[in-house]
Amino acid sequence: xxxxxxxxxxxxxxxxxxxxxxxxxxxxxxIERPSYGYELAQRFEHAYAGMLQxxxxxxxxxxxxxxxxxxxxxxxxxxxxxRQPKPRYRATAIGVRxxxxxxxxxxxxxxxxxxxxxxxxxxxAQEPELALEVIDGYxxxxxxxxxxxxxxxxxxxxxxxxxxxAARLVSxxxxxxxxxxxxxxxxxxxxxxxxxxxRIQAR
Amino acid sequence: xxxxxxxxxxxxxxxxxxxxxxxxxSLQIQQGEMVAVWGMRRSGRxxxxxxxxxxxxxxxxVVRFEGxxxxxxxxxxxxxxxxxCRRAFAPGEGQRVIxxxxxxxxxxxxxxxxxxxRAREVLERAEIGHCATLRPAELDCAEAVRAAIARALAFTxxxxxxxxPTIGVDLLARDGILRLLLSLAQEGIAVLASTGEAxxxxxxxxxxxxxxxxxxPRARELAKVVxxxxxx
Numbered sequence: 170x171x172x173x174x175x176x177x178x179x180x181x182x183x184x185x186x187x188x189x190x191x192x193x194x195x196x197x198x199x200i201e202r203p204s205y206g207y208e209l210a211q212r213f214e215h216a217y218a219g220m221l222q223x224x225x226x227x228x229x230x231x232x233x234x235x236x237x238x239x240x241x242x243x244x245x246x247x248x249x250x251x252r253q254p255k256p257r258y259r260a261t262a263i264g265v266r267x268x269x270x271x272x273x274x275x276x277x278x279x280x281x282x283x284x285x286x287x288x289x290x291x292x293x294a295q296e297p298e299l300a301l302e303v304i305d306g307y308x309x310x311x312x313x314x315x316x317x318x319x320x321x322x323x324x325x326x327x328x329x330x331x332x333x334x335a336a337r338l339v340s341x342x343x344x345x346x347x348x349x350x351x352x353x354x355x356x357x358x359x360x361x362x363x364x365x366x367x368r369i370q371a372r
Numbered sequence: 373x374x375x376x377x378x379x380x381x382x383x384x385x386x387x388x389x390x391x392x393x394x395x396x397x398s399l400q401i402q403q404g405e406m407v408a409v410w411g412m413r414r415s416g417r418x419x420x421x422x423x424x425x426x427x428x429x430x431x432x433x434v435v436r437f438e439g440x441x442x443x444x445x446x447x448x449x450x451x452x453x454x455x456x457c458r459r460a461f462a463p464g465e466g467q468r469v470i471x472x473x474x475x476x477x478x479x480x481x482x483x484x485x486x487x488x489x490r491a492r493e494v495l496e497r498a499e500i501g502h503c504a505t506l507r508p509a510e511l512d513c514a515e516a517v518r519a520a521i522a523r524a525l526a527f528t529x530x531x532x533x534x535x536x537p538t539i540g541v542d543l544l545a546r547d548g549i550l551r552l553l554l555s556l557a558q559e560g561i562a563v564l565a566s567t568g569e570a571x572x573x574x575x576x577x578x579x580x581x582x583x584x585x586x587x588x589p590r591a592r593e594l595a596k597v598v599x600x601x602x603x604x
Contacts, residue, residue: 305587312410312580312588315573320547320554340574348570355412355582 187239192232193271195222196264199242201331205255206230216335233258290357297365304361308354315347353354373439374400375562376424376531379552381417381433386465393419394430395584400591403530406557408565408573411581417566420581421533427454438530455529457520457537461508469519470495470504473526480527490526498522498552507536514545521552531562537564538572550574 187193191213198204198212210226223229236242241264248257260268293300321340327333376399383394393416401407411417422428423435426442435442437454465475473491478484495501498518503511511519517537524532537553538546554575557563565572566581579588 196425235527308580308587312573312578315410315570316408316576316578318517318574320551320574321553323548344571344574347573351410351570351580354580358582 187235187271188269189232189235191221191223191228192235193268195229196236196241196260196268199236199258200260200265200268203245203257203259205248206233207255209233209258216332229312236264239267240264272346287357293361294364297361297368300361301358301365304354304358308351308358311347311350311354315344315351318343318347374436375403375438376401376564377434377436377604378414378424378430379434379436381423381430381435383416383423383428383431389431392584394423397426397433397584397586398590399579399586401531401562402558402592403562404557406554406563406576408567408576409579409581409586410567410570410573411492412569415581416584417568417581418535420563420586421456421535425454425533427456452527454532455516455524455527455532457524457532457534458515459520461519469500469508472508472519473523475589477526478525491522493543494522494525495519497525499548509562512542512545513540514542514549517541517549521556521584525556529561531564533565534565536567537565538567538569546571546586547574 194217195213196207198209198216202212204212207226209221212228213221213223213229233242237244237258240261242258243261245257245259248255290300290303293303297349318340321337322333324333324337327336377553378399381394381397382392385391386392396444397420399407409417409420411540417427423430426435426437429443461469461472465472470488470491473494474484475485477487477490482490490506495504498521500511500515500518500522503515503519508516508519517534521534521537524534532553534553537549541549550572553565565576567573577589577592579586579590580589581587
């Protein structure tokens with residue numbers, strides 16, 4: 170084998186940050202349990218229903234290539250056998266570490282998004298009635314989201330322990346996020362109501 | 373016809389009626405529906421429940437249960453068809469949890485044996501059959517809420533009203549209570565709950581009470597009509 174062909178086969182490490190939420194989610198599934206491509210696509214559909222969407226099953230293979238190039242996952246030796254080989258992938262130490270860092274970064278991003286919304290709302294200070302309409306719409310969306318959040322199945326009823334834990338954590342995160350938002354909505358409403366009252370008095 | 377209907381209800385407190393608690397509140401609840409009202413402290417959520425139960429009269433507007441004005445029930449016993457959950461146990465009503473269940477039934481003329489049978493049934497339905505012989509003081513917070521629900525269920529209500537069902541309840545026990553209320557709604561009992569905690573809104577028609585005004589969907593949405601596919 171020529172030196173050139175070996176170099177072509179060796180995965181090149183990409184140093185730019187990986188942005189795709191789907192790639193990160195697939196990495197998480199590989200960390201959870203080594204799988205082959207099609208199995209990962211099925212697990213993805215089940216685990217991230219309503220949160221993330223695959224453009225197609227073939228996208229999983231593209232993502233696996235990317236994760237392999239970044240040395241976040243590796244093929245388990247001896248799994249590419251048979252007439253229809255199904256190579257299974259497992260996470261590397263780099264993959265697990267990167268995944269942890271991504272989770273922490275993502276949380277900071279959530280905080281930043283909330284702050285951004287609050288700052289953008291403040292831009293309507295001269296038009297408090299418009300801001301109150303936005304707050305009302307935001308409140309309605311929060312209430313709809315709160316009502317749509319299903320109660321997770323009790324711990325003892327879950328056959329798949331990881332899926333059960335994931336459902337409980339997702340549900341609780343969503344509910345407690347709303348728990349924080351509703352009093353903030355009340356606070357913002359009072360601030361803009363006071364502003365609107367002040368404007369009426371000033372006229 | 374809605375099971376419960378509040379129409380432009382207003383309620384004020386204070387010597388000069390200066391403290392407005394409910395402002396033009398309209399709400400419809402259907403059979404088998406669970407509605408939860410979130411509000412901050414002193415938002416009027418408990419008042420809303422008492423007015424909906426007929427315990428308090430509104431200053432303006434009308435409250436109808438099964439089409440009848442609750443304030444016009446002259447001489448009728450309050451609470452027929454409506455179960456208002458009380459967490460407090462009056463010492464005079466008995467020593468054990470089951471005695472408190474039986475007491476209310478006896479007061480309504482149910483003979484002792486069927487009353488005891490019914491009390492056991494509702495305790496089982498509220499999943500606290502094992503607490504029947506305990507004293508109320510021995511119940512933990514979640515069990516006390518379940519006992520309150522059981523006591524209201526004893527009278528086979530069509531509407532159940534419960535104030536803050538998850539307050540003080542351990543996080544891991546909280547969902548069990550919400551699941552119980554949702555299961556009652558699935559059996560056809562309408563449930564109206566107030567809550568100061570957003571997790572209590574899960575799976576319900578969620579509303580918000582803010583400065584006496586009710587926000588959110590006041591009535592259950594009609595089923596969406598799926599348009600017929602056009603033929604080619």
